[in-house]
Amino acid sequence: MAEKYPTGKSEENHIPYEAVKAIADNILSRIQVKPVIGIICGSGLGSLTEAITNAQNIEYKDIPGFPVSTVAGHVGRLVVGMLEGLPVLAMQERFHYYEGYSLIKCARPVRVMKLMGIEYLMVTNAASGINPAYKVGDIMLIRDHINFVGISGNSPLRGPNDERFGPRFPPMTDAYDPALITRALGIAEEMGIQDVKVGTYCFLGGPNQESIAECKMLHTIGVDAVGMSTAHEVVTAQHCGLKVFAFSLITSKASLDYEKKEYANRAEVVAVGKSRESTCRELMCRMIKSIAAERGTSDPSCGCSM
Numbered sequence: 001m002a003e004k005y006p007t008g009k010s011e012e013n014h015i016p017y018e019a020v021k022a023i024a025d026n027i028l029s030r031i032q033v034k035p036v037i038g039i040i041c042g043s044g045l046g047s048l049t050e051a052i053t054n055a056q057n058i059e060y061k062d063i064p065g066f067p068v069s070t071v072a073g074h075v076g077r078l079v080v081g082m083l084e085g086l087p088v089l090a091m092q093e094r095f096h097y098y099e100g101y102s103l104i105k106c107a108r109p110v111r112v113m114k115l116m117g118i119e120y121l122m123v124t125n126a127a128s129g130i131n132p133a134y135k136v137g138d139i140m141l142i143r144d145h146i147n148f149v150g151i152s153g154n155s156p157l158r159g160p161n162d163e164r165f166g167p168r169f170p171p172m173t174d175a176y177d178p179a180l181i182t183r184a185l186g187i188a189e190e191m192g193i194q195d196v197k198v199g200t201y202c203f204l205g206g207p208n209q210e211s212i213a214e215c216k217m218l219h220t221i222g223v224d225a226v227g228m229s230t231a232h233e234v235v236t237a238q239h240c241g242l243k244v245f246a247f248s249l250i251t252s253k254a255s256l257d258y259e260k261k262e263y264a265n266r267a268e269v270v271a272v273g274k275s276r277e278s279t280c281r282e283l284m285c286r287m288i289k290s291i292a293a294e295r296g297t298s299d300p301s302c303g304c305s306m
């Protein structure tokens, strides 16, 4: 059992290893495959799940102990099945800190994936381009993050550490697997994706958009794209030893200039996601296919190219 907090009570949302295992076992008992890859779909990028064959859908609300999404229009379900020859479990969609959950709860599904036997975490998100060279519709492979929410101590790993998940002080160097980034660059070139970016994602708490002064600061400290997710999931994944691949779809450009204001809205995020969904889907599918080939489990009959 995880140790108790100094107050004698477990902090809200901090559930012990055994409870996470119970959620994992509950899902495993209801599905026909044993997933190797976990996928977290970003806003507007959930259509990847349509490429999953023999799909079984499980609503978050039907999984005891699993958080439930609160954002209007969010689907909130797991889709489990085969993708490019590998068993996968996809989250359509994720939990955000601004919805009111603790980060511990937002990242709980990652620990559930780990205890289901999943080895890779593939993450997508919609983000705003801070790097002036970035255009709406660009894909940015995430090489690193600045976890603004985490730097101040708000971490999904806060509280008693259970070594069965991972070490107390996990390193974050190479949290985004460099070999998978290199592979994705090759795949993007094969696909003819124009000018794929590799950059640093910044996690802010949201839900408000950034002020112009905040955007200027993010630019100064080396941020390429900003959003309201991902870093806490990746911290949790790195802590428990999952291999991570992640990319952002740039759905808006941040304002760095008081004379040239840009505004991002939810409809725009969704519209850009829609216009780039086939490319994002194909990139992810080809990544999974390459992992399947590496593991000797390729299935030539599979293919989600559009």
Ligand SMILES: O=P(O)(O)O[C@H]1O[C@H](CO)[C@@H](O)[C@H]1O
Binding pocket: 041, 042, 043, 044, 094, 096, 124, 125, 126, 127, 206, 227, 228, 229, 230, 265, 266, 269
């Ligand atoms: O990070 P995902 O889930 O893609 O969502 C992004 O899009 C929403 C803003 O429209 C925010 O939640 C932001 O984080």
Ligand SMILES: Nc1nc2[nH]cnc2c(=O)[nH]1
Binding pocket: 126, 127, 128, 204, 206, 208, 209, 210, 226, 227, 228, 251, 252, 264, 269
């Ligand atoms: N913080 C933040 N997250 C986003 N996600 C999609 N667009 C944005 C944005 O402009 N700002």
